[in-house]
Amino acid sequence: MMYGVDKINAFALAMLNQAELEDLLWSIAQGVGEIMEFDDCVIYLRNGDKLVQMAAFGVKNPKDREIFERIEIPVGEGIVGNVALTGEAEIVTDTRDDPRYINDQYDGLSELAVPVVYEGETIAVIDSESNRANDYSEFEQALLQVIANIASPRIASAQYQLKLKQTQVRLERSNNELKQSLNELAKNQAALIQSEKMASVGVLSAGIAHEINTPLGFSISNLNTVLEDFLPELTQVIHRVKADPDLPASSRALLYDDEFNYVLDDLSALTQETLNGLKSAKQIMLDLKRFSREDSDIFILSDINKGIESTLNILRNELKTDCEVTLDLHPLPEVSVNIGKLNQVFMNLIMNAKQAISERGKIAISTQFIDDWIEVKVSDTGCGIPKSHLKDIFTPFYTTKPVGEGTGLGLAICYRIICQEHNGKLSVDSDNQGTVFTIQLPVKNQVERTA
Structure with missing residues (x-):
């Protein structure tokens, strides 16, 4: 069986064009299957102590990018797991004689598995099964290993890019959460500042109310004295003076002056209105103190x-x-x-x-x-x-x-x-x-x- 250099070159170029890990693995599976004319090819990607089927070509790939029955194999178990553990390619001429063979959805009679090694560590395994015994040659093993070596840095690079993107997503999520927390903090801080402002206004209002209450108190007291004591006494004195028969005519005329009597009559009403206004102001001060308790x-x-x-x-x-x-x-x-x-x-x-x-x-x-x-x-x-x-x-x-x-x-x-x-x-x-x-x-x- 001859394999053209042009096909391998096309395969390598196809890998270079695949930036995403998933795209790359499916491209490798298809490229291996077509170049080597295999009926089956599966790419296992190592994830910790497990090998996970990630891409397939042939009988295990019924349509599109579906794997007939995706399986996971622990490193060290089965033929594929042993290749991952040892880092050495292996041909099994007849799986019926090898107890390590793991039967999945396809009963292969022979199997070829090669490791994909990057910096001394197996990061993947390329595996192929055939429904014929003794169907793989050492040349095919060597060629498949060359292909695996070509694919190795690309797979490692794609894995790194995937991890980098995942890290970026986590960082963006963390940044968004941090921004949200900072926004909440800013809102709470602003609410606290507003609340403190209201509290400060309350303390200031209470202080002002206390200071104003003092002059209001003696103003109200003095006006009460004027209204209840001084004005009645003044009125009585005027009446007595008016009744004095010895009062000179000129003085009597002043006491009976219309403007003077208007002022005298209105003085009591004006004083009462002023007193009511001061009492209202005092009530407002009391309400202000009650509103903004210290x-x-x-x-x-x-x-x-x-x-x-x-x-x-x-x-x-x-x-x-x-x-x-x-x-x-x-x-x-x-x-x-x-x-x-x-x-x-x-x-x-x-x-x-x-x-x-x-x-x-x-x-x-x-x-x-x-x-x-x-x-x-x-x-x-x-x-x-x-x-x-x-x-x-x-x-x-x-x-x-x-x-x-x-x-x-x-x-x-x-x-x-x-x-x-x-x-x-x-x-x-x-x-x-x-x-x-x-x-x-x-x-x-x-x-x-x-x-």
């Missing part, structure tokens, strides 16, 4: 309804032009909460409701006690939230507002405060008629927390 990490028994009222009092100037706010606050048991942070949640939800209203609209706030849960609902008649956005509404940095008008942290912080810090629930329901946020706070768990 003991921001302490849970104390609190009245949720008062927290809502305090928050609304702070926001009344923001809401008076665009919104009609209705309250339906039912009696609630006191619960152990961080009232400063809950007020932050109430403010965020109320301001979101206001921003959702393009023209004059309504905001409704209700509370009730149901089955050991306090439920707070904040609803509006605004534009609503698209259904596709609802699943992401509590995700940090997710916002539907224009660039520069929202950080996307408000609702994420609300979710953390309610769900993580208070073991509660925060849900949203929305359509084109408006949006309803529902807060649920467990009463039983919170009371036990203070026990």
